[in-house]
Amino acid sequence: MPAEKSTPAQIIESIGGPENIAQMTHCATRLRFELNDNSTIDQAKVEAIPGVMGAVPQAGNRYQVVIGGGVESVYNDILALPEMKGVGSEKSAEEIKAAARSGGPRGRFHWLDSFFEFLSDSFRPILGALLGASLFITFMALMASLGIIGNWADSRVTLPPTWAFLNLTWKGVFYFLPLMVAYNATKKLRADPWVGFSVMAVLMLPGFLAMKEGAETLSIAGSQVEVVRLFGGLPLTIFDYNSQVFPPLLMAAVLAPLYRGLKKIIPENVQLIFVPFLTMLVMIPVTAFIIGPIGVYAGAGLSGILKSVNDFSPFIFAILIPLLYPFMVPLGLHWPINAVMLLNIQTLGYDFIQGPMGAWNFACFGATAGVLLLSVRYKEIDMRQTAIGALAAGLFGGISEPSLYGIHLRFKRIYPSMLVGCAVGGLVQGIGGGVTTKAFVFTSLLTIPAFSNIPLYALSVGIAFIVAMALVVTRDFRTRDDRTENTRIREENEADLAAESLQKEQAAGGTDTAAQPAPVKAALQPGAVTEIAAPLDGRVVALEEVPDPVFSKGTVGAGVGIDPSGDTVTSPGDGKIIVAQSTGHAVGVRLDNGIEILIHVGIDTVNLAGKGFEVHIKRGDQVKAGDPLVSFDRAIIEEAGYSLITPVLITNQRKFADVKPLASGVVSAGQPLLAVTAKPAPEPAPAV
Template sequence: MTSATTRDRAEAIIEAVGGPANVLSLTHCATRLRFELRDAGQVDRAALEAVPGVLGAVPQSGDRYQVVVGGAVQTVFTQITHLPSMAGVGTGRASDAEVKAAARSRGRGRVAWLDAVFEYLSDSFRPLLGVLLGASLIIATAAVLDALGVVDFRADDKPATWVFVDAMWRGVFYFLPIMVAYNAAKKLQVDPWLGATVMAAVMTPEFLSLSSAASTVCTTNDTLGTTACVADVLGLPLQLNEYGGQVFVPLIMVAVLAPLYRGLKRVFPENVQMVFVPALSMVVMIPVTAFLLGPLGVWLGSGLGDALAWLNGNAPLVFAIVIPLLYPFLVPLGLHWPLNALMLVNLNTLGYDFIQGPMGAWNFACFGATAGVLLLSVRDRDVQMRQTATGALAAGLLGGISEPSLYGIHLRFKRIYPRMLVGCLVGGLIIGLAGGVDTNAFAFTSLLTIPVFDPIPTYVIAVAAAFAVSMLLVVLSDYRTPEQRAEARAAREQAEADLALAVAATPTPGSGAARSGGPGPVGATVAVTTAVGAPVAGEVVALADCGDPVFSSLALGDGVGIVPVDGTVVAPVAGELVTVADTGHAFGIRTDDGVEVLVHVGVDTVQMAGAGFAVAVEVGQRVAAGDALATVDLDAVRAAGFATTTLVTVLNSRALTAVTPHGPGTAGRGDTVIDVEA
């Protein structure tokens, strides 16, 4: 029922603004839909204001239009954007994918082939994020159990149960080359199962058994402590490697397979390609991989690992600082995958990795900056940013995923990066000065994976410092420019004003209009409201001349404006106060017979945040006509740059037979300025 009603409302709004073809873009604040139209003259304002839930329609300059919806604006906005007819209409706010694309386009484009290489690397790994994260969490759980003494996961004689647990996560890393080959082949438009098959061939028990052949000669790498064997196959030397966990080999292999595959498809007719293209590709690529590309990939990975190990061993402070300072720039561009691949190489060759520890400083600095944004959004009552930051922080702290923070927040507000980099530097310094942090597992750096790092105290201190520094810097200096803060404050104040008006226009339990027994207090004779008095003494002006587009449009009902001669504000009718703005600038009164009257003191005075306003009443209080509502310092209002015109309207004008404002003139407090016919 609710879904259908909301959908009907969404369709009715779009139809009233001229249909989907008339909408260029649609955004929203906390209470208003903001349309950019091709032709604002096509808007049927009467139909728009008649849509249930629409509090008013306000034309803006040019072809912009605002529709006041109130607190349901997010629901209505979402329903509108999901209408099939609105599929091609922009929402104004860039999506995370668009932010990512923009970041990458700024960092790439000078060298096309290099861009293609990094995109190839990124797309070969990105689909594996889920299983890699899953494996890292299993490893973290195992590490916690090991730390608690439940089981020794490093023992050679573990119970079968825990050997099986090992298999759950080792399966991901051992068969990672096959998974990478599949993705890489798919990226280069090669049959992905062909790429996976070629890689699987050098990981079979038959291939591994060649190391025990009589003619095989084995040597040891003193630096890495690994053993390599060379077998005599067809009279040629074949270097035997353990390809489980290798990632450079499938990347190189698929890059060579792609032109061969496409060439064979050009040679053979379509009706026989399924038979000959895969077969010949396997016959060529499996030997080429085994004899040449496999050893080349292993040498490449080992060489890079050696170089980084040398830097980490000889200049650990430099290494620990460079890694976290690089990552904030590599991740948005998708260039971090080569380093991630080296982590896997290190684990496969050395049995441990020294890159992930410093990388944790970057991740937690990133999450700290997001936490700072969350704290400011809570303080500023910014609902949208609070939701964004909460989700991003949860993904980071629990999953080690930085992308929601980067694309949802950090790349949108450029002040965050310098503050986050300070956190990266602090975390890196701590790790470097302590001699580094290692891990024997590939783990996304989150709260759940802390136990896999060694030494744990160093790592905890480093990431906590990175998190705290970034968070405090963001909180103390804000993540927005002064202009962005002013824009956010104005949007929030407008939202609060709209929400206050929405509350005033909504029947509340206990009000006369809402009681099943009829209007007015139970057992009492209900007085009929025929007039609305002036809440202030002064010069009466038409709403069209009040200087506020919302009131001028009659979106909040018909009424008058009064330029006051003093600051005493009284109730224009008798009834119950259903709204008393915290800022003291707005009061909503519902009479016993259901007439809803709004008193709004000044234009845009919500921005004064209550300064100069002394409120004398509270929500739920009953008042008689002429009772004091507030005292206002008119000089303070003028000094703040706002008009003092006080507006009084009948919010539910459309539900009454007639609402007739009096013409321009002067009025004393309590003098009739609006005639009402129920």
């Protein structure tokens, strides 16, 4: 007998299978599908799946399945299904990144796009190691700032043995950085990464640098270099390649086509031996004699250009870098600059780019903080979760990508606010004369002590953060259409979670336990018809006319709406309060007869955050028919532009055979409103 399919598998099957899914996302309570064709979906079949609270067809081929608070787990389980491999889900950071690139030069020139992807993939795998090393650097910088140790970044300073060992914790990463880059770059270009690693390793050996002792000093392009003559007079330039990244990048770019070409012409049964051997035979001398020096000079040239700008006007440089980075990062143009920072530290002993870059990073994080504050204010669960993660990665890790790709590139109103923060932060640094650092660090809260002028740097990044955050909060990050959509989703989430709360309360009541079977409630007696009183005065509105699809489709429950003429919601019967929103807009009552009712005052009134509402009860209270539950100020709700139509819903409708309106037109509180009919008694089993 085949095993029963899981809830995720049943959901996918019920909506037409993976081939019918164009796109799938989720919010705080719902799976949201863009289908190729939703005309054949059996609504009842979807809603009968265990764990599904309801389903909502929408305009076009959009379709929503209501899950409740556990939607993320169900979403992940769906993605993990074997049949879902390759099916479109929500836009990834890479897709957003690609969209950003399409508007710039990388979108028009394929070779440029490939070049920056090569740079990106050469560095991305080692970001974790660089981040870890940057925190060790921060610790050493802090100790030096406190006067506990000397200049940890100066090789001429002798540290006590314990501190010398601790200093190695970050040096190991940067000393062997060329080998890491060589491995990643060669792998990216589809050649054997260990061959690229081995070629670069020759230039990293202590013996290579030791050849300097017999070298002659020459002046090349204004620089003094050490050259040793090999093979009868060929000049080999001796450099210290530790921390260099341009030479391994150039080496991989030459090695990869050579390696792939050799694989095409060498018989397959001897490729394992001769392809690596011949590649190394060619690439080791080519890298040592030509590529290595070219890489060093190329990096020095780019560094020299930036240094010239900084030397000409540190003030201009401090403003220019933060304003350029918000556009460079989406295009991948920041990767070469990272390499220049490393080269500056290796050649100059300090870097002058990371300080202004910090102004950009903290403006970026400030904009994210503004988004977080607004998402908390307006109870936008999805955006709040995204912003919390992005802000933590930024402030403590110095990583801007989660903010940039997860939020900022999605909402065009954020960039102007963020750019103002960048400019102000850079301006503060420029006025103060700029800051430098003696080590490559990720610009986060934890790395502030790594900079030369700590008070100036802290002030500049703090101002950049605050300005960007304040502007995002003031201007908002959403357009009017965005706000309308977010309000709709938020109201859906609120209604779904309220219904889920009712279900959990019901399950926690213990009415189905075998040990102590409870008596059947009056409204659940087979065939019983129970009348439900109106909870407020007003005009009865058919459920399908309620101006919100969450309610009008019956997703939350069956019932009617009331356009109120009064200002007080009363209890429709004796029972217990199981939902009591602090904002006053929603109340749930479990009547003693077994019927559960949700009364939702107005549409989208959750946005008022309690303004205009007075709540008279709390969760767990026992109430009698006619007891006041909530009072509301009609003028405040109407002035805010929200509908007062109040859905009155039977949320455990599946326990009953039918729910019908009893009233139409004007109704008063306490008058019959709904008739709830219990299911008939099960037919007796036939005699055997």
